[in-house]
Amino acid sequence: MDRVLGIDVGGTSIKVGLFTPEGELLEERKIPTPALVGQVAYDVVTDGITRVLTAHDSVPNDVIACGLDIPGPVADDGTVGFLPNIELDPEGLVGAISAVFSHATVAFVNDANAAALGEMWAGVAHGTSSFVFIALGTGVGAGVVANGRLIAGAFGAGGEVGHITVNKDETLVCGCGRRGCLEQYASAKGIVRLYLAECERRGVTPVPIEHATDTLSVFRALAAGDDCAKLAVDQMCEYLALAMSQISCVVDPAMYLIGGGVAGAFATFAPALRARFLARALPTCRGVRIEAASLGNQAAMYGCAYEALRLHGELS
Template sequence: MPETKNYYVGLDVGGTSVKMGLFTEDGELLAKHSVPTPPLIDAAGYAAVTGGIEQLVGKASVAILDVKGIGAAIPCPVPADGNVKLQANIQLDVPGLSEALLARCRNATVKVENDANAAAMGELWAGSARGNRSFVFVTLGTGVGGGVVIDGSVVSGVVGAGGEIGHMSMNPDETRVCGCGGRGHLEQYASATGIVTSYKMECAARGVEPVELTGTSDSRSVFEAAKNGDEAAWAAIDTMCDYLGRALALISSVVDPEAFVLGGGTSNSSDMFMDRLVERYKSYALAVCTETPIEVASLGNDAGIFGAAYVALQAAGK
């Protein structure tokens, strides 16, 4: 009898597309596919995803009955019990989607996870955090997200707020309001949006015009301006490093991770800010935590599909 192989599918459900990956138990990526994100609230929407999975496994000539786990990374807080109560910017019926996946892939275990937490698990399985048992993943994009991994498992929390690093209150005197309704949150200073806002404020304070920006989260142009000697841009980067360094220091005193891993689009400019960030982190951290490494994620946009597949593999008991 030939040896039966087990395969795992990772779904990264975004606002515009559902990215998919097919993996072996060892984390080898066999095939990728994507479909436009439909409203995942009815049979037509579910069929778009299950049909995409059929195309995915077909690319690798794998039988769909050999898929033993399907993980779905979604942009919502996912409590430990999996009962999603809060959704934003997406139409998603989690129980309905799960049932549809189970109906089409009868031998699979289905697991839903927050997208940032899933990305953290992807880095643990096959990325920069491979070999660690505990680390903190920080996504620096339009906002700031994260995932806390302890003893090989992601911390979701009772209401799914585990890893919501971007909403740590860092400045109680801040008058501007965060997107969540709070004030002075890390996201307001360390996200791509926060960097652009700080840059504009620094330009206004200096009485100079900012460089041309393509949008409210175009931090790439701010980093380019810094390369060209723009002092306001460097001031915005310093603000980002100071707040993020202090946040990581606070986290280190609670979690004491083996490493911090930075992902998201802003991490692509780490060569511009990493030395400053490490210096600020060390200045704030408890003495015994100052040598905790701060690294850059390696899986890029594939972290979500890797992590979704990995949480499915874990749920299946492998």
């Protein structure tokens, strides 16, 4: 029986999804690992996966495709760029996987790009060949799909919409070294910062904030009628809508999908986001749908499995 693997690569564990080639998820299992450098770590990965296979009456040679999603740039040609947040030797890991699952086509996919493909394979974007998935999480990432294909980019920066400049007057520096990037306002950290800044500006005591990305407390405050929270979320929507209006002038998608942790509050901010997009966008593009993503944190696992399967030649 042909099997497909989708592997979320993290710093201290991997999450393996075992799929059929038709996209049915048979099992999802988390495997704690040391840093993914060296044979000991690779053995932990391949042994763990082999046990998942055994539990489903499958053997390593049943695996025809294995996708790995990673938090870093992957170019059009599959080359992995610099990974700031994870210890990983991509070539070593591919070698170890290929040695055990010798029939498998192996592919790396950037995490936000993988999530976009997952939504296309098994989520709300199913049947849509033109959409942009935007993940509002710790940072802001995205996956751009046009003509049914992911745009990874010549240098792996396709969908780096978190670094679209939305405020030329910003004085704070973004993680990328530039100023005024979308990520500074529409990430979880950005929303919390906008809220605290507005409270300070008005001399108001903010609601208790647990940590730098605690948007839950900001959205709760908004629901309770907190004006500073309302203003912060409005600003977030304004900057996100501005960036989306720029994206539409480039690829003009049929749909925007909003995912990532912040999208838990999508129903709360969607009306403001849609209204601001309509006010900002080129008239031609205003028919675009703006919806919530559907697969949550499983999306990337689905998507990297899909991409490996596509490269294997099982998908058009």
